[in-house]
Amino acid sequence: MGGRAWPGDGETALAQADWNPAADITEDEHEFLVKVDLPEVKKDEVKVMVENGVLSISGERKFEHEEKDEKKKVHRIERSYGSYMRSFRLPETVDAEELKAEFKEGVLSVHLPKCEETKPRQIEVKVH
Numbered sequence: 001m002g003g004r005a006w007p008g009d010g011e012t013a014l015a016q017a018d019w020n021p022a023a024d025i026t027e028d029e030h031e032f033l034v035k036v037d038l039p040e041v042k043k044d045e046v047k048v049m050v051e052n053g054v055l056s057i058s059g060e061r062k063f064e065h066e067e068k069d070e071k072k073k074v075h076r077i078e079r080s081y082g083s084y085m086r087s088f089r090l091p092e093t094v095d096a097e098e099l100k101a102e103f104k105e106g107v108l109s110v111h112l113p114k115c116e117e118t119k120p121r122q123i124e125v126k127v128h
Helices: 011-016
Strands: 023-027 031-036 046-051 054-061 082-089 098-105 107-113
Touching: 011 046, 031 082, 046 107, 054 107
Parallel strands: none
Antiparallel strands: 023 031, 031 107, 046 054, 054 082, 098 107
8 A cells, every 4th residue: 555545643642542443455446445443332422524634533432340349450551441442544536525434343443435536447459
């Protein structure tokens, strides 16, 4: 993918986040696909926005531990909780109006279709 497709991540918002979910970005001839791991996050706690050419994914994963249960002891907490935010600057070839997002089994998938004029097409070569 390199710098051509994704001219840089807009990671400035990370300073305000408590944790940073992992993300993969792939590309085929029709779209870019951003997948973000959000285990134990509810669908209604995920916010996806596109503004000024930047895709932002944010929300919160809450730590649910009841202090009342004296029989249950916490021995180790390694997973991250609290607010999260990832931001990515979109390539100019993305049609942001057609963005689609789906959430399944703790993975958010954001489909970013390419603009029609940027899709590869074969050109007929004429012989004179």
